[in-house]
Amino acid sequence: MRSVSFRHGETIVLDNTSLHVPKGAMCVVTGANASGKSTLLYVSAGLVKPESGDCTLGGHRANLNRPSELFRKGIRLGLVFQEGGMLSNMNALANVALPLRYHADVLGISVREIEQRARAALDRVGLTRSEMYSLPAHLSFGVRKRLALARAIALNPNFFFFDDPDVGLDQDTAAIVQEILCRYRDDPEVTCLVATNRDILVDRLGVPGYTLQNGRLYERVRPRSVPPSSQRLA
Incomplete structure (x- = not known):
């Protein structure tokens, strides 16, 4: 994102922010609850249109293309929403299969292959x-x-967005989430953006971290001789 600004009413959520x-x-990206992490994630994915910026x-303007248009251009989005984002009247298998059905013509897959991929992701x-x-x-x-992870994985994404992926989980699910995050972290074909209020996740993953505060991003820096501090990024 470049020079992005966004407001909720009178509240500045993103203030000329770049990443x-x-x-x-x-x-x-870490930050307190209601700091705007989810908004930053959804703006980055093209789901929310910014006021400016x-x-x-992959070289395509996310805020000017619908997800289906991006998909046709080779941009496969994997999105793990904070609350899951599932359709309440469809079972788990049908929820995972739904985006595959929607993009079946681009993917070139049959009804049988859709179910196989959905089952494999759930497994x-x-x-x-x-x-x-x-x-x-x-x-x-x-x-x-x-x-939610299975639905995103089934699309074989090359851009993966995680919103609070490790919050409030039981031990088994936390281990699965951690393994999946590490798997995609190490995949050179997949670009990932993670939003969380748990600072420890930055250290566990060993990746660049930023803090969102008052609409601005600050790079997390860990000097050897002093406690962790912050440095203005944008």
């Missing part, structure tokens, strides 16, 4: 057969988080 994540890299994904995050056929409301918070 560049190189291809194949991962970076983490622009965002590009990857450890959902049981019973859970696959359950509605989201009947699943625990941790299982819904796994479901």
Whole structure:
């Protein structure tokens, strides 16, 4: 994103903010609750239009293209929303299959292949057969988080956005989330942006970290001889 500004009413959420994540890299944006991390994530992904500035994904302006248009240009977005973002009247398997069905013509996959990919993604995050056929409301918070991961993974994304991926999880789900984050961190073909209020995630992943405060990003710096501090980025 470059020189992006955004407001919620009179509240400045992003104030002429810029952030560049190189291809194949991962970076983490931390901040307090309601600091605007989710907004930054959604603006970066092209889901929310900024008041000024622009965002590009793989050279394409995300804020001027719908996700379906970006997909046709080779930009496959994986999005893990903070609250899951599942359709309440569809079971887990159908929720994961839905974006695959939507993009089936671009992907060139059949109905059978759609179900195979959806099942493989759900297996990857450890959902049981019973859970696959359950509605989201009947699943625990941790299982819904796994479901959100599966839906994103199924699209084989090359741009992955995680919103508070490790908050409020049971031990097993936390381990799965950590493994998936590390897997995509190490994939040179996938660019990742993670938003979290847990500073420890930056250290665990060993990637560049930034703090969002009052609409501005500050680079997290860890000098050898002094406690962690912040340095203005944009």
